[in-house]
Amino acid sequence: MPDAGASTMRADIVVVGAGPAGIAAAVAASGAGRTVVVLDASPRPGGQVWRHRDRASLPSVARMWLDRLDRSGATVLCGAQVVDAGPGARIGAEYQGRALKVEAQAVILATGAQELLLPFPGWTLPGVLGVGGAQALLKAGMDVRGKRVAVAGTGPLLLPVAAALAKAGADLRMVAEQAPPEDVRRFAVSLWRTPRRLLQGVAYRASFLSVRYRWGTWVRRVAEMGGELIVTYTTGRSSWAEPVDLLCTAAGLVPSTELARLVGCEVREGQVVVDGRQQTTVPSYYAAGEPTGDTGMEAALVEGTIAGLEAAGRGSGEAGKLKAERAAHRRFAARAAAAFRLRPELRERVEPDTIVCRCEDVPMSAIRHGWSGRQAKLATRAGMGSCQGRTCGAALEYLVGMARDTVRTPLAPTSIGVLADLASHLDESQGAS
Amino acid sequence: MPGTVRILVNGRSCDVPADVSLAAALLNAGHAAFRRSVAGEPRGPVCGMGTCHECRVTIDGVMGRRACLEPVREGMQVVLDA
Numbered sequence: 001m002p003d004a005g006a007s008t009m010r011a012d013i014v015v016v017g018a019g020p021a022g023i024a025a026a027v028a029a030s031g032a033g034r035t036v037v038v039l040d041a042s043p044r045p046g047g048q049v050w051r052h053r054d055r056a057s058l059p060s061v062a063r064m065w066l067d068r069l070d071r072s073g074a075t076v077l078c079g080a081q082v083v084d085a086g087p088g089a090r091i092g093a094e095y096q097g098r099a100l101k102v103e104a105q106a107v108i109l110a111t112g113a114q115e116l117l118l119p120f121p122g123w124t125l126p127g128v129l130g131v132g133g134a135q136a137l138l139k140a141g142m143d144v145r146g147k148r149v150a151v152a153g154t155g156p157l158l159l160p161v162a163a164a165l166a167k168a169g170a171d172l173r174m175v176a177e178q179a180p181p182e183d184v185r186r187f188a189v190s191l192w193r194t195p196r197r198l199l200q201g202v203a204y205r206a207s208f209l210s211v212r213y214r215w216g217t218w219v220r221r222v223a224e225m226g227g228e229l230i231v232t233y234t235t236g237r238s239s240w241a242e243p244v245d246l247l248c249t250a251a252g253l254v255p256s257t258e259l260a261r262l263v264g265c266e267v268r269e270g271q272v273v274v275d276g277r278q279q280t281t282v283p284s285y286y287a288a289g290e291p292t293g294d295t296g297m298e299a300a301l302v303e304g305t306i307a308g309l310e311a312a313g314r315g316s317g318e319a320g321k322l323k324a325e326r327a328a329h330r331r332f333a334a335r336a337a338a339a340f341r342l343r344p345e346l347r348e349r350v351e352p353d354t355i356v357c358r359c360e361d362v363p364m365s366a367i368r369h370g371w372s373g374r375q376a377k378l379a380t381r382a383g384m385g386s387c388q389g390r391t392c393g394a395a396l397e398y399l400v401g402m403a404r405d406t407v408r409t410p411l412a413p414t415s416i417g418v419l420a421d422l423a424s425h426l427d428e429s430q431g432a433s
Numbered sequence: 434m435p436g437t438v439r440i441l442v443n444g445r446s447c448d449v450p451a452d453v454s455l456a457a458a459l460l461n462a463g464h465a466a467f468r469r470s471v472a473g474e475p476r477g478p479v480c481g482m483g484t485c486h487e488c489r490v491t492i493d494g495v496m497g498r499r500a501c502l503e504p505v506r507e508g509m510q511v512v513l514d515a
């Protein structure tokens with residue numbers, strides 16, 4: 001069917017996400033002689049960990065992989081938002097305001113992770129950002145010079161973000177890790193096995209030595225008063241309030257699984273289920289990096305490489321050698337997850353009038369325990385707004401064990417014209433398959 | 434050093450570095466709130482990476498664009514509903 005606004009691309013493999021996993025997958029698959037298209041919603045490749053404006057500012061490992069991607073011959077489309085996926089390896093995206101259809105033999109899902117943003121009183125106020133959110137905005141040019149900033153969250157992301165804020169001239173007032181001191185100590189001691197990670201942690205801490213770094217401390221509430229954010233911290237035993245300009249807070253990372261769920265991949269405990277070849281439960285769909293629950297850039301690079309080689313049909317050789325490396329990264333991820341598990345008190349912060357669905361302004365009191373995500377949607381509109389339940393779905397899953405609703409298209413808001421062009425594409429492919 | 438571009442925010446011109454995201458440019462220009470929620474509360478960017486949809490603004494007449502995913506462009510017309 002002719003549609004002037006749409007364009008179609010064909011490739012052997014389409015990679016969704018241009019972070020470390022997606023880059024490694026594209027490099028591996030291209031190296032194996034396959035044609036590859038990479039789609040990413042951001043203006044430049046690199047994902048969250050290698051988000052940049054100036055490539056020269058990145059660490060050498062990031063520059064090396066981005067250079068490899070440049071030389072790989074893969075077609076990298078940045079600013080391409082995936083909105084739909086059809087049966088078989090077909091992806092629909094909005095690119096430069098128009099529909100883009102990509103038809104491939106295999107899809108590699110390298111969609112990364114998002115922050116777990118848990119509701120607490122005041123969390124919707126302007127100036128309350130995520131931890132990774134602060135990092136992303138900083139890398140995109142946010143000016144924090146002289147601003148009073150607090151960082152409160154959990155896990156290995158806290159220290160680099162605090163260090164980056166301090167380096168950018170923020171007046172860093174507090175770095176609070178929710179995990180108890182004994183768990184953090186045990187994790188730090190376990191780092192002797194990976195001295196490079198230990199040294200990295202020490203270097204980050206050294207960059208904001210004069211700032212309080214408190215373990216077993218979390219944000220209880222925040223209020224806006226006269227243009228300031230008044231943050232109430234607690235250790236469970238004592239609480240106190242301090243003013244800041246920006247509060248950066250989150251409860252760690254959760255895999256981004258919308259596209260995987262849309263195409264019907266099995267997702268267990270929030271993680272895309274993959275076999276040893278990084279293949280999901282849906283034929284011709286692979287997943288690598290954060291979506292599989294294996295956290296961190298090193299794991300993403302290894303899994304991306306394996307997925308790229310396997311999708312290209314070259315899995316028996318090089319990919320085999322990488323599997324031991326992958327196992328080591330998985331052990332590290334498991335140790336980190338255990339050390340930084342979320343304390344139950346984080347659940348107890350939400351009050352009846354606390355908004356849980358930010359898109360539709362649904363308060364906690366409207367949500368009944370025992371509801372599924374679908375029931376909550378129908379009764380309250382929670383999860384029906386612009387973000388499609390990305391924030392409240394993950395939060396309610398954690399807070400009250402609510403099952404996530406099935407994913408609907410479009411995965412992100414787009415124009416009617418783009419939707420119409422893509423719908424015809426997917427209908428056609430359904431007819432053809 | 435990258436140059437600057439001129440964008441229009443609610444009709445007012447604003448010179449910003451050419452290599453920043455629109456979300457960063459708006460925050461740096463003193464806009465903490467980018468939009469009003471359905472209940473009328475002010476909201477601003479949270480995730481910085483396109484997930485939370487709190488930084489939605491109108492760009493060149495197109496509503497609901499995520500400012501964190503948009504590089505600034507010369508002549509870009511931005512409307513904040515905040």
